[in-house]
Amino acid sequence: xxxxxxxxxxxxxxxxxxxxxxxxxxxxxxxxxxxxxxxxxxxxxxxxxxxxxxxxxxxxxxxxxxxxxxxxxxxxxxxxxxxxxxxxxxxxxxxxxxxxxxxxxxxxxxxxxxxxxxxxxxxxxxxxxxxxxxxxxxxxxxxxxxxxxxxxxxxxxxxxxxxxxxxxxxxxxxxxxxxxxxxxxxxxxxxxxxxxxxxxxxxxxxxxxxxxxxxxxxxxxxxxxxxxxxxxxxxxxxxxxxxxxxxxxxxxxxxxxxxxxxxxxxxxxxxxxxxxxxxxxxxxxxxxxxxxxxxxxxxxxxxxxxxxxxxxxxxxxxxxxxxxxxxxxxxxxxxxxxxxxxxxxxxxxxxxxxxxxxxxxxxxxxxxxxxxxxxxxxxxxxxxxxxxxxxxxxxxxxxxxxxxxxxxxxxxxxxxxxxxxxxxxxxxxxxxxxxxxxxxxxxxxxxxxxxxxxxxxxxxxxxxxxxxxxxxxxxxxxxxxxxxxxxxxxxxxxxxxxxxxxxxxxxxxxxxxxxxxxxxxxxxxxxxxxxxxxxxxxxxxxxxxxxxxxxxxx
Amino acid sequence: xxxxxxxxxxxxxxxxxxxxxxxxxxxxxxxxxxxxxxxxxxxxxxxxxxxxxxxxxxxxxxxxxxxxxxxxxxxxxxxxxxxxxxxxxxxxxxxxxxxxxxxxxxxxxxxxxxxxxxxxxxxxxxxxxxxxxxxxxxxxxxxxxxxxxxxxxxxxxxxxxxxxxxxxxxxxxxxxxxxxxxxxxxxxxxxxxxxxxxxxxx
Numbered sequence: 001x002x003x004x005x006x007x008x009x010x011x012x013x014x015x016x017x018x019x020x021x022x023x024x025x026x027x028x029x030x031x032x033x034x035x036x037x038x039x040x041x042x043x044x045x046x047x048x049x050x051x052x053x054x055x056x057x058x059x060x061x062x063x064x065x066x067x068x069x070x071x072x073x074x075x076x077x078x079x080x081x082x083x084x085x086x087x088x089x090x091x092x093x094x095x096x097x098x099x100x101x102x103x104x105x106x107x108x109x110x111x112x113x114x115x116x117x118x119x120x121x122x123x124x125x126x127x128x129x130x131x132x133x134x135x136x137x138x139x140x141x142x143x144x145x146x147x148x149x150x151x152x153x154x155x156x157x158x159x160x161x162x163x164x165x166x167x168x169x170x171x172x173x174x175x176x177x178x179x180x181x182x183x184x185x186x187x188x189x190x191x192x193x194x195x196x197x198x199x200x201x202x203x204x205x206x207x208x209x210x211x212x213x214x215x216x217x218x219x220x221x222x223x224x225x226x227x228x229x230x231x232x233x234x235x236x237x238x239x240x241x242x243x244x245x246x247x248x249x250x251x252x253x254x255x256x257x258x259x260x261x262x263x264x265x266x267x268x269x270x271x272x273x274x275x276x277x278x279x280x281x282x283x284x285x286x287x288x289x290x291x292x293x294x295x296x297x298x299x300x301x302x303x304x305x306x307x308x309x310x311x312x313x314x315x316x317x318x319x320x321x322x323x324x325x326x327x328x329x330x331x332x333x334x335x336x337x338x339x340x341x342x343x344x345x346x347x348x349x350x351x352x353x354x355x356x357x358x359x360x361x362x363x364x365x366x367x368x369x370x371x372x373x374x375x376x377x378x379x380x381x382x383x384x385x386x387x388x389x390x391x392x393x394x395x396x397x398x399x400x401x402x403x404x405x406x407x408x409x410x411x412x413x414x415x416x417x418x419x420x421x422x423x424x425x426x427x428x429x430x431x432x433x434x435x436x437x438x439x440x441x442x443x444x445x446x447x448x449x450x451x452x453x454x455x456x457x458x459x460x461x462x463x464x465x466x467x468x469x470x471x472x473x474x475x476x477x478x479x480x481x482x483x484x485x486x487x488x489x490x491x492x493x494x495x496x497x498x499x500x501x502x503x504x505x506x507x508x509x510x511x512x513x514x515x516x517x518x519x520x521x522x523x524x525x526x527x528x529x530x531x532x533x534x535x536x537x538x539x540x541x542x543x544x545x546x547x548x549x550x551x552x553x554x
Numbered sequence: 555x556x557x558x559x560x561x562x563x564x565x566x567x568x569x570x571x572x573x574x575x576x577x578x579x580x581x582x583x584x585x586x587x588x589x590x591x592x593x594x595x596x597x598x599x600x601x602x603x604x605x606x607x608x609x610x611x612x613x614x615x616x617x618x619x620x621x622x623x624x625x626x627x628x629x630x631x632x633x634x635x636x637x638x639x640x641x642x643x644x645x646x647x648x649x650x651x652x653x654x655x656x657x658x659x660x661x662x663x664x665x666x667x668x669x670x671x672x673x674x675x676x677x678x679x680x681x682x683x684x685x686x687x688x689x690x691x692x693x694x695x696x697x698x699x700x701x702x703x704x705x706x707x708x709x710x711x712x713x714x715x716x717x718x719x720x721x722x723x724x725x726x727x728x729x730x731x732x733x734x735x736x737x738x739x740x741x742x743x744x745x746x747x748x749x750x751x752x753x754x755x756x
Contacts, residue, residue, distance in 0.1 A: 028601040028745070031738070032608040039611055068630070132627040 051079065051099035056113045056137065058153040061093040063117050063135030071097050071137045072116075078103050078139065095153075097137065107149060110142030114154040126157070156181065159196050160212045166193070167218035167271065171209045173279035177229055177255060178207060184256040185211055186230060192217035195257070209279075211257070221275070222261060224268035228280040230256040262287050291351035293364050296325065297371075298410045299381040299395065299418050300343035307393035308383070314348045316397045322350035324395065333411050345410065348381075348395060371414070375407045380419040598747035599673050605742035606669055612735040613662065620726035622708050627720060634728060635659065635704065657703040658732070665694050665701070665739050669746060676750045687751040695743050701736045705729060 061084050063069075071079035079099035087094050099107070117135040118127045130136065140158060159182060160166065173179070178198075185193035193213035200207050213221055232255055234245040257279055261267050264287070280286045305327055314322035326347040329337055334345065350371075352363030371379075377399060384396040400419045408415040420428060498504075530537055566579040568591055575586040584591055620632035633641065635658045642651035668690055675687060708729050715723045 026600040026604060028604040032604050032611060035608045035611045035734075039615065042615075067632075133629055 049101050051101045051103045052107060052149060053082070053096060053098050054079075054107060054148075055150045056095045056097060056153045057087060057092055057151070058095060058115065059092050059155055061095065063115065063130070064095060064137070065134065069134065069136055071099065071113075071139055073106065073139045073141070078106065081137070095137070104147060106139060106141040107147055107151075108142040108144040109146045109148045110144045111148070111151060112140040112142070112154055112158050113137055113151050114140075114157045116157065119157075159194050160214075164212075165215035165218075167213045167215075167221055168196075168274045169211050169213065169221065169271070170274060170276045171195075171211055171227055171257065171279050172204075172206050172276065173209065173229070174206045175229060175279065175281050177231065179209055179255060179257065185213060185227075186256050186258040187217060187220055187260065192220070209257075219270060221259070221271045222268040223271060223275075224261050224265040225259050225271075225277065226262055226280060226286040227257050227259045227277050228283050228286045230258050234282070258283070260286070262289070264289050289353070291353040291359050293353075293360060294322065294349035294351040295364055295367055295371075296347055296349050296413050297416050298413045299346045299348065299416050300410070301346060301381075301383060301418050302343060303383065303420070305344045305346055305383070305393075307385070307391045308346060308395070309392075312392065313386070313394040314350065314381075314397065315394055321354045321397065322348050325349050331411060346395065347413065348416075368414075371416075372407050375416060379416065381416050382419050598745055598750060599677060601745040602669060602673055602742045605738045605745060606666055606673075609662070609666055609735045609738040609742065612731045612738065613666075616728045616732035616735050617659075619728040619731065621704070621728040621732070622711065622726050623724045625722045625724070632726065635732070654704060654707070657701055661697055661701045662735055662739060665698055665743070668694050669739070669742055672746060672751075688748060691743070691746065691748050691751070698736070698740045698743055701739070702733065705733045705736070 064081055064084060066081055066084055069081040070077040071081070077100075079097045081095050082098045083096040085094055085096075086092070114137070115135050116127050116138045117130050119125070137153070138157065179195050181195055181198060183195045184191040185195070193211055195209045195211045197210040198207060199210075234243075236243040236245070259277075308324055308327050310324055310326060312324040313320050314324065324346060327344075329345065331345055336342070350367065351359070352367040353359035355367065357363035357366050378401055379397060380400045382396050382398060382400075383393050386392045386394045397416070398419075408417075567576050568579050569576055570584040570587060570589050570591060572589040573584060573587040575584055577584055577591050581591055583589065617635055619634065621635050621638065622633055624631045624633065635654075639651050639655045639658070642648075642654065672687060672691065708723075708725050711723045712725050715721055
């Protein structure tokens with residue numbers, strides 16, 4: 001126990017404690033305050049980090065998980081699916097996606113959304129990475145500047161992300177071959193684009209395809225470009241033989257569209273805006289020149305028109321001037337079909353452009369005017385066989401010297417007169433020859449010949465009697481007198497020969513002449529030898545040529 | 555009981571915190587070691603309450619934000635504490651689920667509630683005897699550290715499972731909040747002055 005004195009002593013000696021006023025609130029309260037501030041800051045921050053919320057409609061939510069599936073742009077996550085529900089019609093789903101901050105610029109009216117999941121096509125396999133990671137939504141920002149927060153998702157990824165440099169074109173086709181989305185567009189065998197979208201127009205009864213040509217190949221598309229189909233296998237059986245054409249492996253399986261500028265056209269202007277083109281059935285059709293105007297004519301044939309079909313050629317001396325348009329019989333003028341004298345109508349068109357005339361109305365008028373003249377001069381249409389193997393035919397326009405014709409009309413279309421075809425003409429000629437031969441007066445000729453032979457026989461008999469008489473005359477001639485005269489002549493010849501025999505005067509003289517001639521020849525002999533060696537020695541003096549000595553080079 | 559046992563306070567004395575020497579209540583310094591003397595911490599309850607309030611604040615992010623992020627084959631999964639417990643229960647790991655549930659939810663929550671009740675009881679003299687309060691306090695003090703089991707689990711998993719995109723585990727924000735929660739509750743338990751319990755039973 002400490003006594004009070006002591007206590008007061010200590011209290012006096014010690015410095016007086018300063019009594020500070022103790023605050024009622026502990027400083028420990030700073031800790032929850034800091035925690036609260038941090039929490040508030042985090043909330044504000046996360047609220048500020050939150051971007052816009054959008055709704056995307058899809059047909060199915062396959063592979064999408066709430067709070068897990070991401071929205072990505074070029075594989076960078078920009079958002080997350082936060083909710084999904086069925087739409088009001090229960091035929092689709094609506095995914096609610098919260099995007100990150102500052103992504104408003106990506107959300108324009110033409111932005112595209114699609115689910116990336118594994119896809120296997122003929123041309124490609126894509127989205128394999130999502131096998132492990134799960135599907136995600138890919139975003140392709142648009143070019144528009146208008147903001148939108150609800151979108152229609154694509155069922156398939158767009159083959160061309162929006163904003164890819166290139167050219168969009170629309171192709172139409174009414175052929176039997178259909179193309180699929182993704183089918184290639186080829187230029188000289190290289191893939192330069194693809195079909196992106198197809199749409200069947202019920203009114204036009206035509207399939208329309210939207211295609212995209214990648215840059216820089218879009219520069220190849222000009223106003224004169226023509227597109228044609230590429231089939232997997234194209235088999236052409238013609239008189240030339242069997243021709244099999246195949247494209248690339250991809251087109252072999254799927255088909256495709258190729259394009260080029262026809263060889264008879266200039267390139268034309270480059271296309272920069274979306275343009276419309278038709279797909280031709282094959283390359284041959286493309287290279288066939290197109291004419292804007294053509295005049296229809298009808299030919300009435302007596303014989304079969306089998307082998308003639310729309311598109312068959314109409315030629316003049318081997319040059320194509322038109323083509324067959326119709327071979328049917330649906331004309332009001334045909335009334336009594338299948339009666340005995342039925343004529344088969346074939347409608348053709350002749351393009352003035354093919355004849356070197358202007359490809360316009362003026363050319364058409366000129367063609368009409370000239371046709372009157374030509375028909376008057378004997379222009380006829382004949383059926384000719386094009387290919388004996390397939391039996392296809394063409395119409396050959398040719399001049400036949402027959403009575404001049406007038407241009408009649410068949411309904412409102414003018415008629416070109418027809419003649420039999422080459423084969424028929426040949427048959428007619430043979431028939432004509434046979435008929436001529438048949439008409440020949442052979443019986444009369446044979447009778448004539450018979451009488452001639454009889455006359456000849458009589459003449460021979462007469463000749464025989466004449467020769468017998470000649471023999472008789474020779475026998476009667478005097479042979480003995482002739483022999484005597486010959487004997488006399490031979491005696492004279494014998495005498496003449498005796499005077500030339502040895503020892504006679506004539507003989508000696510002849511010998512002397514021959515001897516002197518012999519001497520002269522001996523004298524002439526050296527001269528003759530020199531002349532023989534050097535024939536010009538009589539004219540040029542004979543100098544011996546200097547002998548050549550072998551020498552060394554100085 | 556009060557006749558037999560006197561508290562230092564009743565005897566106008568107080569104990570030095572450093573050398574445990576008894577001093578007069580009026581002394582500013584310890585006669586033995588010279589340490590500053592003070593009676594029962596006056597702000598003890600306030601400090602405890604402040605820390606408890608912090609732990610309640612931390613409880614919200616600890617339970618609603620992901621505790622850990624599992625990346626399995628490029629597939630990210632965030633798991634909260636309760637989500638993990640439910641997952642374990644569904645996978646029939648009932649024991650582990652119960653342990654984690656106890657350690658992560660029941661114990662921290664119970665501790666916070668118990669401390670708040672103790673503070674309330676001390677302030678408004680609700681305790682009939684100090685014994686029950688003491689026992690509660692001891693239990694809280696002992697069991698509090700076991701709440702860290704969840705943080706250890708996450709720490710071990712994060713350290714062990716790092717196999718790139720095949721499988722990896724990253725700690726979430728909740729792990730930090732949760733460890734903050736456990737630490738603040740432990741401090742709250744420490745700052746609580748058990749001597750106050752005696753005072754109110756006097």
